[in-house]
Amino acid sequence: MEVELSIVMPCLNEAETLEICIQKASKFLQINNILGEIIVADNGSTDGSQKIALTNNAVVINVAQKGYGNALKAGFNAAKGKYLIMGDADDSYDFSNLNPFLKKLREGNDLVIGNRFKGGIEKGAMPFLHKYLGNPVLSFLGKLFFKIKINDFHCGLRGVSKEAYQKINVKTTGMEFASEMIVNASLQNLKIIEVPTTLKKDGRTRKPHLKTWSDGWRHLRFLLLFSPNWLFLIPGLLMMILGSLLSLILLFNPIQIGTIIFDIHTLLFSSSLAIVGFQFVMFYGLTKVFGITQNLLPKSKRYDTVFKYIQLEKGLIIGFLLTLTGLLLSVYGFYVWQNHNFKALQVRETMRIVIPAVSLIVIGIQVVLFSFFFSILDLKNEKN
Structure with a gap:
C-alpha cells in the first residue's frame, strides 16, 4: 500500500524532546488510521538521538552535511509519502494535531504553512525580537516582494505534497530553507495556504540552534537576491x-x-x-x-x-x-x-x-x- 504521509523531523542533539515528538506523531497516525512513516533526519547528533529515534520505530536518515536545509532535504528525498509534513523536534509544535495540514493537502493545496500568530503563541515560546520584529518584518517583505498571502513566513510546521516539493527544487542549506520553500512555490504558481497552529515553549534546557541576527540576515538576503x-x-x-x-x-x-x-x-x-x-x-x-x-x-x-x-x-x-x-x-x-x-x-x-x-x-x-x-x-x- 502507498504511504500517504511522511512526517519529517530535522534533528541535531534533541535527545531531551525527540521521543515525545515521535510518540505524538505515531499517536496521530494511529488514531486517524493513516498509513504513514516518521523520518528523523539526523544532522550529526552526539547525544544519542539516533538511538532514541530507532527505539521509537522512526526511520533515521544520517545527514553528513550540516544545516537545517540539508537535513530537511535529505529527509524529504528519503520519504515515501504522497504528502510530507515537517516540524522541529524540540516539542514546540504539536505533532498530535496535524489534521488541519493533511486536510488542506488532501483538498489539493500544494503547500500548507502554519500560522503561529493566529493559532496562539505560548508565553516565552518566541523571543521578543522574533515575535515583534524579525517575523513580522520578513513576512511583510516576503508578501511585498512576491505577492504571497502568507503572514508567518518562518513557521517550522508545514506540509507539502511530494509532487510539489520536487517542483519547488529548494537549493539553500541553512535556515533560509523556510523562506525559499515559500518563494519557490509562489514562483512556480503552486497553491499555497496557511492554517492556524500553536507554538509552545520548547522542552530543551540548552539554547536553540537558531541565531537571531545571522539567520535573520540569511532570510533577508535570500528574499532580496530572489527579487x-x-x-x-x-x-x-x-x-x-x-x-x-x-x-x-x-x-x-x-x-x-x-x-x-x-x-x-x-x-x-x-x-x-x-x-x-x-x-x-x-x-x-x-x-x-x-x-x-x-x-x-x-x-x-x-x-x-x-x-x-x-x-x-x-x-x-x-x-x-x-x-x-x-x-x-x-x-x-x-x-x-x-x-x-x-x-x-x-x-x-x-x-x-x-x-x-x-x-x-x-x-x-x-x-x-x-x-x-x-x-x-x-x-x-x-x-x-
Whole structure:
C-alpha cells in the first residue's frame, strides 16, 4: 500500500524532546488510521538521538552535511509519502494535531504553512525580537516582494505534497530553507495556504540552534537576491528619474530656495545619482537573465517581450551614440577653454558642459559593456 504521509523531523542533539515528538506523531497516525512513516533526519547528533529515534520505530536518515536545509532535504528525498509534513523536534509544535495540514493537502493545496500568530503563541515560546520584529518584518517583505498571502513566513510546521516539493527544487542549506520553500512555490504558481497552529515553549534546557541576527540576515538576503525588481529595478528607476530631472533643471539655472542655492556642485551629485541608478537597472537586467538561464528564477510572461528588444547590435549603437555625444560636448568644452587662451574659466558655465559630457561618456561605455555581457548570458537561450 502507498504511504500517504511522511512526517519529517530535522534533528541535531534533541535527545531531551525527540521521543515525545515521535510518540505524538505515531499517536496521530494511529488514531486517524493513516498509513504513514516518521523520518528523523539526523544532522550529526552526539547525544544519542539516533538511538532514541530507532527505539521509537522512526526511520533515521544520517545527514553528513550540516544545516537545517540539508537535513530537511535529505529527509524529504528519503520519504515515501504522497504528502510530507515537517516540524522541529524540540516539542514546540504539536505533532498530535496535524489534521488541519493533511486536510488542506488532501483538498489539493500544494503547500500548507502554519500560522503561529493566529493559532496562539505560548508565553516565552518566541523571543521578543522574533515575535515583534524579525517575523513580522520578513513576512511583510516576503508578501511585498512576491505577492504571497502568507503572514508567518518562518513557521517550522508545514506540509507539502511530494509532487510539489520536487517542483519547488529548494537549493539553500541553512535556515533560509523556510523562506525559499515559500518563494519557490509562489514562483512556480503552486497553491499555497496557511492554517492556524500553536507554538509552545520548547522542552530543551540548552539554547536553540537558531541565531537571531545571522539567520535573520540569511532570510533577508535570500528574499532580496530572489527579487531583482526590489533589489535593483525599483531603486534604480527612482534614482535615475530623480537624478535626471534635477540635473536637467540645474543645467540651465541654479535653484534657489530661500537663502540656499543649489548649483553646479548639486549638479555633480544629481548626475552621479542618475549614473548609479542606471547601473542598478543594468544589474537588474543581468541578474534576471542569469537567474532564468540558471533555472533560479522562472521566466515571466513579459520576459520574452521585453528582452527580445535588447540585442547586442542595438546596444552597441546606443552606447556609441551616447559616448559620441559626450565626446562632442567635451570638444565643445575644450573649444570654450581655447577661446579663453587656456586660462581660468567661469566654473559655473564650463561645469554645465563638462558634467553632462562625462556622464554621457560613462553611461555610453556602460551600455556597450552591458550589451556584450547580456549577450554572453543569453547564449544559452539562443542555443535552445
